Amino acid sequence: MxxxxxxxxxxxxxxxxxxxxxxxxxxxxxxxxxxxxxxxxxxxxxxxxxxxxxxxxxxxxxxxxxxxxxxxxxxxxxxxxxxxxxxxxxxxxxxxxxxxxxxxxxxxxxGGRLVAATWSEAEASFGDRLVPLALIRHSVGETGLDDAAARRILDLLPWRFALVRDVASGEDVAVPLDWFKLLNEFNGSSAGNCFEESVLQGACELVERHVCAVIGRDRPELPTIDPASCDDPILSGLLAAFAREGVRVWLKDFSLGMPVPTVGAIAYDPATFPESSEIVFTAGTAASPAKAAIRALTEVAQLAGDFETSSNYEASGLPKFKSLEAAGWVLAGPTVALDRLPGIEREDIALELAELAGRLAAMGHPLLTVDTTHPELGLSANYNIVPGFAFRERTPAASLGLFTGRLLAEQADPDTAATGLAALADIYPDAPFVPFFEGLLALRTGDPCLALHRFAVSEALQPLPEDQALAAFYQAHALSRLDRYEEAVPLLDRAIALCPEVKEYFNLRGVARFKAGDYRAAAHDFEAALEQDAGSAMDLANLGLCQARLGRTELAAHHLNAALALDPDIAFAREALAGLAAKSD
Structure with a gap:
């Protein structure tokens, strides 16, 4: 046809x-x-x-x-x-x-297709092609800010504007592209055999990230898909492969009212967990329910290391569980057939993309895309954006001021940054991010004493445990810059108690304990960091140093060699390894 x-x-x-x-x-x-x-x-x-x-x-x-x-x-x-x-x-x-x-x-x-401008300059340059300020506010869910205040914030520093395609309307509009990169990092980037295939792939991944962020935050009870209803031959073959090896799999309806289906998958091997495998929790989104389930199951295989290799995957869109009991909220829910999930499957990918974009736009979430195809490579690539979609790694306290303040503190020249943060303090009185970014700026300008004070002020204002933990961590970081390592340990104890899933907190506490001569406790911290990221070369090297100080020569050599295999440029690891070899001679 x-x-x-x-x-x-x-x-x-x-x-x-x-x-x-x-x-x-x-x-x-x-x-x-x-x-x-x-x-x-x-x-x-x-x-x-x-x-x-x-x-x-x-x-x-x-x-x-x-x-x-x-x-x-x-x-x-x-x-x-x-x-x-x-x-x-x-x-x-x-x-x-x-x-x-x-x-x-x-x-x-x-950067050749990007135009540096403040918001007011962009209004003058792009006119009606510039997206409305309401869309920028919508991108972080900020409702209590009027256009005048939003413009004042976005005029504090230049943004990098680009023309992007509104897929539903077919029109090109101007957006501050680095604003969305700040919000989403490289999530939404895509590639395909053609423009339409690439954009549909990227859009489905954005839907997947969005629903997973909402589910991870709210933990709703959602339907479990009846495996007997999974009659697609490829899908049933994948399920049979897991069953043949004794791996238990649950499929969940994670669609949350979106136009395209998202299938969640949680899997574990009772025979190898937890000694040499993990509980894997992931999801897949596609135009049809069967393709979404196939994507989820192949993602399980990608993350799991065949449930026998002691691999350690890094959680991204969804939380990671250390016990089946912790995943109880995922496993609960009524049973549904796979074909009860939504779908937009057509014979033509362009028609699927058009339907998805149109229905997202009707929900208030326009699909925007910019062509990022490398001119010499010639393989279709895009960066896709859906303003208003959630992203797990983004703080729930997101606002225009928070992200603008971060850029000011991290990148603007010190005078511009100080002036901009003062303006944000005027717009957001008592906002905890203002003293936090003042602390970051103080660190960048070489004043750790001032930074320590500002991070302490910020911690007292923070409403969320993870943000309190971050402020405590940065106080410890400021103390480490002052060589006051013993004072840093209680702050890191507090950060870890508030948010034990962040490996950097264990890393810095390990460094502080090492500096204080408590090598055994330091080793435990580096081991804890490695439990969260087994591929961290720096933590392997630090663990090797601890083992060397504890007289465990073979263990020290093992960890130092493993670190250098991952990153040959860690000079202190190479020097420590040479020292061990000289002692053995």
Whole structure:
């Protein structure tokens, strides 16, 4: 059927050429060949290699794409993971993850399509094409601020404006793009075989992040999907792979009234948990319920290390559980059939994208996108934004003042920052973020004594435990800058008691205890940090130093070598290892 006449303005008809485990315009083998050819045009500096990393136990493939030197120069990550129900799809996923992130960070590094301006300057420059201030307020859920105050805040420093596409209307509008990058980081970046495929992928990921943030915050009781209703052959095959190995899986309806379905998945292996596996909790969003469930299950496989490798995944969209009892609220709920979930599945990806964008806009959440395709790579890439969507890593106390204050404290010249923070104090009297950012500015300008005082003031004003913990941590950090490590430990005790999921708190307490000569307690702190991030090279190196001071030579060498394998540039670890070798000689 020719669907092109139904495709709205700004989109091109994109009939599906592959629809087994994911919906694409071409089979994954074609994507792999085209992506590898594109990376080859840039030389070996972007893509070093791809390789399969699953053990084969579940038979669900997981691939890595490894960054070359040129990619590492612009990206904060060195490798990307790819998932799929077939090896070809998993490798294609890993390659497109690299394309997505390399394109995104290159776009920001180049900056050629960005215009620096305050809000008032942008109003004069872009006129009616500039999005309304109400949309910026909506992006952080701020309702008690009028346009005059919002404009005053956004005039405190220049923003980087760009024209982006409003997908529902097909029109280009101007937005302060770095404002949304500040809110969402690189969440919303995407890549695909074409523009429409890329944008739909990114939009579904934003919906997934949004509903997961709401669910993680509110912990509602939601329906459990009846596995007997999962009759899609790829989906039923994935469920059978888990069942064959004794891995228990629950699928949940996480759609929360969105136009597209989100399926949550929680899985664990009773035979290997907790010794060599974890409880994995994740989700997937797609145009159809079956594809959403497939995405969730392949994500489980990606995070789980086949439930036998002692891997330690980093929680992102959803919380991480250390016991099945803690996950009780997830497992509760009535049973529903998979086909009761919403869906927008069509034969043409452009029609799916148009329906999703239109229905999001009707809900007050416009889908905006900017093309970030790397000019030499030539693989379609986008940065997608849905103002008003939640993001788990964003504080619930978000406001225009909070995020503007952060930029002032971290990046503006000291005089501009001080003036801007004073203006924010006038607009937000008694706001806890103002003294906090004054503390950050004091640290940046070399005054840890003033910083210590401002962080203490901020802690007393903070209403939320995680924000109180952060203010206590920064007081300890200021004390460490003054070499007052013993005084820092009680503050870090308080931070950890308030928020025990932050590895940096354990790291700094470990450093403080090490400086005080309490090597055994310091080692426990670095071990606690590693429980949360097993790949932290610095914590491995610090643990190695503690073991060396405790006379545990073999353990010390093991941890120091492990740290250097992850990061060869940790000089003190190399020196400590050489010292151990000299002693053994």
């Amino acid at each position: 020719d669907t092109s006449r139904f495709v709205p303005k700004g989109l091109a008809s994109r009939p599906k050429g592959y629809a087994l485990d994911q919906d694409k315009i071409c089979p994954p083998a074609e994507t792999v060949a085209r992506a590898k050819a594109a990376f080859a045009r840039l030389g070996a500096g972007v893509l070093a290699e791809t390789r399969r990393i699953d053990t084969g136990r579940l038979g669900i493939p997981v691939f890595l794409s490894i960054c070359g030197e040129a990619a590492r120069a612009v990206m904060p990550t060195r490798k990307q993971m790819g998932k799929g129900a077939s090896p070809e799809q998993a490798e294609a996923s890993a390659l497109m993850e690299l394309a997505e992130r390399f394109s995104f960070f290159s776009f920001w590094e180049d």
